[in-house]
Amino acid sequence: MYKYNRIIEILSILLIGIISIFLLHKNPIVFDLTKEKKYSISKELINFLNSLDSPVYVKILYDKGSKEYNDLLDFFGKLARYSKKVKYEYLDPRYNFTQANLYGFSSNNQVLIMYKDRKKYESSGIDQDKFYSIVFNLANQKKGNIAFITGHGEYSIDNTNPDGLSSLKQTLSEEGFNIKVVNLASENLYVNENLLSVIVSPRIDISDFELKKINDYLYNGGRLIVALSFKEYSPSKFPNLRKLVNNYGISISDQVAISVFTNNPLYVVVFPVNLPYLSNLYNTNLAMFAPLIIQRYENKANSNIEGASLSEVLTTKAVSANIEQLKKGVLQISRDIKEYTVCMMSEKVFKDKKAMLLVIGDSNILANSLVSAYDNKSFVMNVIDYMLDQPIAKSLRPNDVPPLPVVIKREHMIIMYLIYLVLPFVFIILVYSLVIKRRYYAKFREKN
Structure with a gap:
C-alpha cells in the first residue's frame, strides 16, 4: 500500500x-523592464480590438530564417491571447504557395491584415503602433479627393520609375481617397469637394493666371502640398511659386541640408516634430534626398503674412550646401552642424475658412524612390489625413518617455x-x- x-x-x-x-x-510571464513598455501589449490596443464589430484576420508569409519571423509570431500570438478578435495564421512560403497566391501576396516576407472587405499588405516590421494604425485606418473609411496638379513637368501618378508616384497613388486608393489629375490651364480647384491639391517637383514655374487660381482656392479654405526637388528648383526660376509660399510666411532657401552621419551625404535622416497629428511617429526616422532648407519668411512690407500660423514639421541636424554648386557636382558645405527645417506647414484663417499650405523640401518623400523608406509613408498619410480632416490613429507610446534600447x-x-x-x-x-x-x-x- x-x-x-x-x-x-x-x-x-x-x-x-x-x-x-x-x-x-x-x-x-514577461518581465518588461523597458521604460516605454516595448514588450507589453497596450490595454488601449486590446480595448480597441475588442470594440471592433468584426474579427481582424492576419496572414503571415515569412521565411523562417528571417530576423522578423520570431518577433511577428510572438507579437500576434500575444494579441490573439488577449483579444479573440485577432485571428492569425502563418503561411510557409515553401509549402503554402497556393494559399499565398490566393491571398494576393506579391512576394515573401509580407503580412496581410484584413478587416471586413478591406485589406493591407505590410512588408516591414510591425509593432503595436503600426498594427493599431493599420487596423484603425481599415476600420475608418477615408473620405476626400486628392488632385495632382500637372502641366509643369511634375512627377506622374502612373509612373512606376523611382521618380514616379504610382506607389503613393496605390496607397491613397487603398485608403479610400479619390485620385484625379488637374491641369490649371483649363481646370479649376473646388474647395467644396473636400479637395487636397498636390504639386510634386515642377520643372517650370506656374503662370500668373494659375497663381490667381491657387490663391482663390486657398482663400476659400483650400489645402495645398508643394513638394520640391533641388535638381529642378532655383529661386530665380520660380518667382510665382516663391510669391505663393511667401504670402503664407514660408521661404525656400538656395541651400540644401547635407548629412555628415551617413556614407552618402545626400541621403539625409530627418525627424518629425512632436505635433498632435504626428504623435504616432514620435521619435522615428524619415529619409530625404538633399532636402531644400525651409525658413520663415519675414518681410514687414508683405501684409499677406499676417495671420499665418507656422509650424516646423520636419527637421534635421546637418550641414548646408549651395544648390547651384551641388548641381555642378561641387560639394561645398558649411562647417557647422545646425538644426534645419526641411518641411513647414502654414495655416491661415480667412473669415471662417482655414487655408493650409505644406512645403516639403524633397519631392522624393512622395515618390517611389523613398515613399516606402523608414516611416515616410506613415508620415505622408498622417499629413494628408490631417489636412483633409480625417481621423488619425493616436500613438500608444507613453508621451513622457522616448523609446529607448533595452537596458x-x-x-x-x-x-x-x-x-x-x-x-x-x-x-x-x-x-x-x-x-x-x-x-x-x-x-x-x-x-x-
Whole structure:
C-alpha cells in the first residue's frame, strides 16, 4: 500500500509540473523592464480590438530564417491571447504557395491584415503602433479627393520609375481617397469637394493666371502640398511659386541640408516634430534626398503674412550646401552642424475658412524612390489625413518617455534571475513539505 501511495505522489508531482510548464508556455510571464513598455501589449490596443464589430484576420508569409519571423509570431500570438478578435495564421512560403497566391501576396516576407472587405499588405516590421494604425485606418473609411496638379513637368501618378508616384497613388486608393489629375490651364480647384491639391517637383514655374487660381482656392479654405526637388528648383526660376509660399510666411532657401552621419551625404535622416497629428511617429526616422532648407519668411512690407500660423514639421541636424554648386557636382558645405527645417506647414484663417499650405523640401518623400523608406509613408498619410480632416490613429507610446534600447539595471537583473531560479525550488519544497506532513499525520494516526 505504501509503495502505491509513493508512486501516486510522484505521478501527482510530475503532473503538476507538466501542467505548470504548459500554462507558462501558453501564458508566459514577461518581465518588461523597458521604460516605454516595448514588450507589453497596450490595454488601449486590446480595448480597441475588442470594440471592433468584426474579427481582424492576419496572414503571415515569412521565411523562417528571417530576423522578423520570431518577433511577428510572438507579437500576434500575444494579441490573439488577449483579444479573440485577432485571428492569425502563418503561411510557409515553401509549402503554402497556393494559399499565398490566393491571398494576393506579391512576394515573401509580407503580412496581410484584413478587416471586413478591406485589406493591407505590410512588408516591414510591425509593432503595436503600426498594427493599431493599420487596423484603425481599415476600420475608418477615408473620405476626400486628392488632385495632382500637372502641366509643369511634375512627377506622374502612373509612373512606376523611382521618380514616379504610382506607389503613393496605390496607397491613397487603398485608403479610400479619390485620385484625379488637374491641369490649371483649363481646370479649376473646388474647395467644396473636400479637395487636397498636390504639386510634386515642377520643372517650370506656374503662370500668373494659375497663381490667381491657387490663391482663390486657398482663400476659400483650400489645402495645398508643394513638394520640391533641388535638381529642378532655383529661386530665380520660380518667382510665382516663391510669391505663393511667401504670402503664407514660408521661404525656400538656395541651400540644401547635407548629412555628415551617413556614407552618402545626400541621403539625409530627418525627424518629425512632436505635433498632435504626428504623435504616432514620435521619435522615428524619415529619409530625404538633399532636402531644400525651409525658413520663415519675414518681410514687414508683405501684409499677406499676417495671420499665418507656422509650424516646423520636419527637421534635421546637418550641414548646408549651395544648390547651384551641388548641381555642378561641387560639394561645398558649411562647417557647422545646425538644426534645419526641411518641411513647414502654414495655416491661415480667412473669415471662417482655414487655408493650409505644406512645403516639403524633397519631392522624393512622395515618390517611389523613398515613399516606402523608414516611416515616410506613415508620415505622408498622417499629413494628408490631417489636412483633409480625417481621423488619425493616436500613438500608444507613453508621451513622457522616448523609446529607448533595452537596458536592464543590475538590481533588476538580480531580482529577475532570483525569481526564475528560486520559484522552482519553492514549488518543490512546498510539494515535498505537503508529502512529509501527509506521511507524518498518517503515521501519527496509526500510533494513536
